[in-house]
Structure formats: structure tokens, C-alpha cells
Amino acid sequence: MSHPSQDADLRFDGRVAVVTGGGRGLGRAYALLLAQRGCKVVVNDLGGAIRGDGPDTSVAQNLVDEIVAAGGEAIANADSVATPEGGRAIVQAALDTWGRIDVLIHNAGNVRYGSIRDVSYDDFRSVVDVHLMGAFHVVQAAFGPMCDAGYGRIVLTSSVGGIYGNENCVNYGMSKAGMLGLNNIAALEGEAFGVKCNTIVPGAVTRMAEGIDISQYPPMGPELVAPVVGWLAHESCPVTGEMIASMAGRISRAFVAETRGVYRPQWSIEDVAAASPAFHDKGPDNPQVLDFGLHGHVEHIGYSFAMARSEALIGNTVDN
Structure with a gap:
């Protein structure tokens, strides 16, 4: 029996993709896979050091040369995602060359470590400007053409360091947590x-792992993450507004959830303290964990209002 993925190849013939930070690591794996599947690719990469210093345009061009040599179509771009002008120029490169943009993968990143107490403002802003502001710059530039065309696939990049936090990378953690808001609103x-x-939450050994002891890590190269991003970027992908994690061969969905919660018509500080165990409880005696999904802002409000109305009705019935 053939493997399900072999029954019908998911291809990108006629599609145009922009991959930021596409010259190395994860971005390179994404760009290569899409190109191998027939996609035309803008490989955007400054080619600098991991801190974002010292641009080197040959990094993106080398990958483009590799793609073209294999029979694919690609162009290099060295504009910076960190400015609105750069974001527009990156997307415009696709429009000028092929007249469309179907896929945007924001993967560009830099690393400058520092704790909340000690990080310099320049190091803080440098990372936020690339990861967080960069995401907005390229998404805003691509969003209009995609909506006007009636089609688009956007893949943002978060991190376990953004979802769960990590020490000494407040700039990175804040930026990656910010993807949640942009992802939801764009969806x-x-x-x-x-x-x-959608947002990819990748775990792979790349330049960003420099200085970390990886001797006990299982295999976790970029090639394990690339097919997940390829699926999120494909026209057949049915989900939107989701975070999909991929690390060391494991794929999962990450999401924001709520406990059922506790209702009272009035609260004091002491009431809140007393109710804390109940509204923190997520099982096994109170297993209801609510996943509101894409329209969570509406569902959260509706659920809260419904609880207030039902509890108030019960209270009035008891009082009577």
C-alpha cells in the first residue's frame, strides 16, 4: 500500500512565494521545498551574521543559483524586513517579476541575548524590529494584493520561547508571542x-543554536519542519488562525484555552482569592477546557455572558 502522501503530490505550480530569511537554515529548507514542488520563489535574505550585522547578498543568490540550476525559478532579494519600505520592496519584487504573490513565509530573524534587567535598548529594538515589526511590514505589503486576488497563504514564525517563555531573550520572546495576535487578525x-x-512553531538546529549543547538532541534538522510549512502554504490547507508546532519529528497544534471559569454577581478581593482554585482548575474533576478557535473573541464574550445569565437565573429561582 502506498503512503497517503504519495497518492497525490501537493504542488505549487503557477504559485509565487516570498520567503524572508530564506538563504539559510529553516528558510532555506522552505524555499527549496517549495521550488522543488514548482513554486516560483523570492529568496529574501540580508545574509548577515546572526546578530543582523554585516549584510552579504551572496547568501540569497547562492540559493537562487541552486534552485535555477535544478530547473526552478527564483530571484534573490536583500531588502530588510525591519522597515516598512523594506517590507514593501520584498513583496514588490514578487509582483514586479511574476505579477502575483500567493504565499508569504516570514522566517527572517536575528538573536541578541539579554535579560529584562540588562538588555540594551538597541539590542532589544533590533530583534523586535526584525521578528515582530518585520512580520507586520511584509504581511501588510502582501495582504492587499492577496485579498484583491482572492487567494493567499501566510505563514508566520513563533517559538516555544514566545509561547512558554525563556530566560535572557525578552526581545525574542515578546516578538514571537506577538505572532499570536497578528496571526489571529490576519486570519x-x-x-x-x-x-x-497560520503560524509555525519550529524547533530545529540552525545558526540560532550556536553556543547551546546539542550533543543529546535527537535529529531535528530544518528538513523535518519544511513539510509542515509546505502544508500550511498549500492551497489545500484547510486551517487558518492556528499555531502548528514541529520539533524533532513531532507535529502538534498549540492553542490558547480557558477553564470553564467561575461566576458571581459581585466580587471582593477575598472572593477572588477564595475562588482561585476553582477558576484555575482544569481537571480531572473539572475537565472542561474551552478552545474557542478563530472567532474566540466573540465566543469568549458570548460564553461569559451566557454564564452570567444562567447563573443569575438560577440565583433568582433560588431566591424566589
Whole structure:
């Protein structure tokens, strides 16, 4: 019996993708895989050191040369995602060359470590400007053309360091947590236009692992993450507004959830303290964990209002 993935190849013929930070590591794996599947690719990469210093345009061009030599189509771009002008120029490169943009993968990143107490403002802003502001710059530039065309796939990049936090990388953690908000809003605003946005939460050994002892790590190269991003970028992908994690061969969905919660018509500080165990409880005696999904802002409000109304009705019945 053939493996399900072999029954019908998921290809990107006729599609155009922009991959930021596409010259090395994860971005390189994404760009290569899409190109191998027939996609035309803008490989955006400054080619600098991991801190973002010392641009080297040959990094993106070398990958482009490799793609072209294998029969694919690609162009190099060395604009910076860190400015609105750079973000527009990156997307415009796709529009100028092929007249469209179907896929945007924001993977560009830099690392400058520092604790909340000690990080310099320059190091803080440098990372936020690339990871967080960079995401907005390229998404905003691509969003209009995608919505006007009635089709688009956006893949943002978060991290376990953003979802769960990590020490000595406040700039990185804040930026990667910020992907949650951008992802949700792009998914909501793109819903009526055939534009889907999801976030990859990757774990792979790349330059960003420099200085970390990886001797006990299982295999976790970028090639294990690339197919997940390829699926999120494909026209057949059914999900939007989701975070999909991929680390060391494991794929999972990460999401924000709520406990059932506790209702009272009035609260004091002491009441809140007393109720804390109940509204923190997520099982096994109170196993209801609520996953509201893409329209969670509406569902959260509706659920809270419904609880207030039902509890108030019960209270009035008891009082009577």
C-alpha cells in the first residue's frame, strides 16, 4: 500500500512565494521545498551574521543559483524586513517579476541575548524590529494584493520561547508571542477573501543554536519542519488562525484555552482569592477546557455572558 502522501503530490505550480530569511537554515529548507514542488520563489535574505550585522547578498543568490540550476525559478532579494519600505520592496519584487504573490513565509530573524534587567535598548529594538515589526511590514505589503486576488497563504514564525517563555531573550520572546495576535487578525480579516494565515512553531538546529549543547538532541534538522510549512502554504490547507508546532519529528497544534471559569454577581478581593482554585482548575474533576478557535473573541464574550445569565437565573429561582 502506498503512503497517503504519495497518492497525490501537493504542488505549487503557477504559485509565487516570498520567503524572508530564506538563504539559510529553516528558510532555506522552505524555499527549496517549495521550488522543488514548482513554486516560483523570492529568496529574501540580508545574509548577515546572526546578530543582523554585516549584510552579504551572496547568501540569497547562492540559493537562487541552486534552485535555477535544478530547473526552478527564483530571484534573490536583500531588502530588510525591519522597515516598512523594506517590507514593501520584498513583496514588490514578487509582483514586479511574476505579477502575483500567493504565499508569504516570514522566517527572517536575528538573536541578541539579554535579560529584562540588562538588555540594551538597541539590542532589544533590533530583534523586535526584525521578528515582530518585520512580520507586520511584509504581511501588510502582501495582504492587499492577496485579498484583491482572492487567494493567499501566510505563514508566520513563533517559538516555544514566545509561547512558554525563556530566560535572557525578552526581545525574542515578546516578538514571537506577538505572532499570536497578528496571526489571529490576519486570519479573521482574510477569511472573506480566501487568505489564510497560520503560524509555525519550529524547533530545529540552525545558526540560532550556536553556543547551546546539542550533543543529546535527537535529529531535528530544518528538513523535518519544511513539510509542515509546505502544508500550511498549500492551497489545500484547510486551517487558518492556528499555531502548528514541529520539533524533532513531532507535529502538534498549540492553542490558547480557558477553564470553564467561575461566576458571581459581585466580587471582593477575598472572593477572588477564595475562588482561585476553582477558576484555575482544569481537571480531572473539572475537565472542561474551552478552545474557542478563530472567532474566540466573540465566543469568549458570548460564553461569559451566557454564564452570567444562567447563573443569575438560577440565583433568582433560588431566591424566589
